[in-house]
Amino acid sequence: MTYGLELLAFAPHPDDAELFCGGLLAKLADAGHRTGIIDLTRGEKSSRGTPEGRAAETAAASKTLGLTLRENLGLPDAGIDPNGDLTALVALLRRLRPELVAVPWEEERHPDHSAASVLLTRALFFAGVQKAADGPAFTPRQVLYYPMRHLGQPTVVIDVSASHPKKMAAVRCYGSQVDPATPGPATLVGSPLSLPALIARDQLYGAQIGVAFGEPYVCRETPGLADPLDHYRRNTFSRPLFFP
DSSP states (O other): OOOOOSEEEEESSTTHHHHHHHHHHHHHHHTTOOEEEEEEEOOTTOSSSOHHHHHHHHHHHHHHHTOSEEEEEEEOTTOOOTTOOOHHHHHHHHHHOOSEEEEEOSOOSSHHHHHHHHHHHHHHHHHTSGGGSSSOOOOOSEEEEEOOSSOOOOSEEEEOTTTHHHHHHHHHTOHHHHOTTSSSSOOSTTSTTHHHHHHHHHHHHHHHTTSSOEEEEBOSSOOOOSOHHHHHHHTOOOOOSOOO
16 A cells, blocks of 8 residues: 555544644654645634634644645535535545544534544545545555544543644634634633643543543554554553543
8 A cells, every 4th residue: 555644634624633633643743744634614604703714723723733734625514414425535535645544533512523523434435445436445554533522432542742732832823713812602612611621631631641641542443463562662651640
């Protein structure tokens, strides 16, 4: 298999990837890997801000994370169809050929988030079916599902301690959404407790593996280890501070 990007994250709305897998994106970019985000919508139905302002915030956040690529598919905000047409998504996956793909986990508060998970899971499957579309079939090495508002039992927790300040800087680029002082109606993400809760969440998962900050990911497939001794030698953390 020939790959392109090392990591490609899909976000239902601009800012979703920053909030819930921004640490991993920054971590890999800092290590010299090629990373990207595909936003499914422009967030035009957001209660606060404007599409034009959101686009400027997205550009600033992308620069902060060190992304190689960012594209927007222009799907309707508040109208992502889990059974929608897969042509554009399959073509995109076959063009970018990412080694790792991050998509929202299916159990979510926002209907667009859960719909995006189903839509993207379908696209990832059919990207690997040769006759489903033009071009050579493609399957990534691993799909990492990122939980958002619903906390589940992760398959893995990734140490993002070193990249966490950069993640939070990218999140704060979306002032129209996360700054409580922004004019407009009250929202969950714009609550004064929203960013402290996000930091506490990352601290909670980090404590499970003995680090300052961690991001949780769910794998549908059972991960395999060819050499468990080598794996644990290279992935040894301090004694966890929290036991589930």
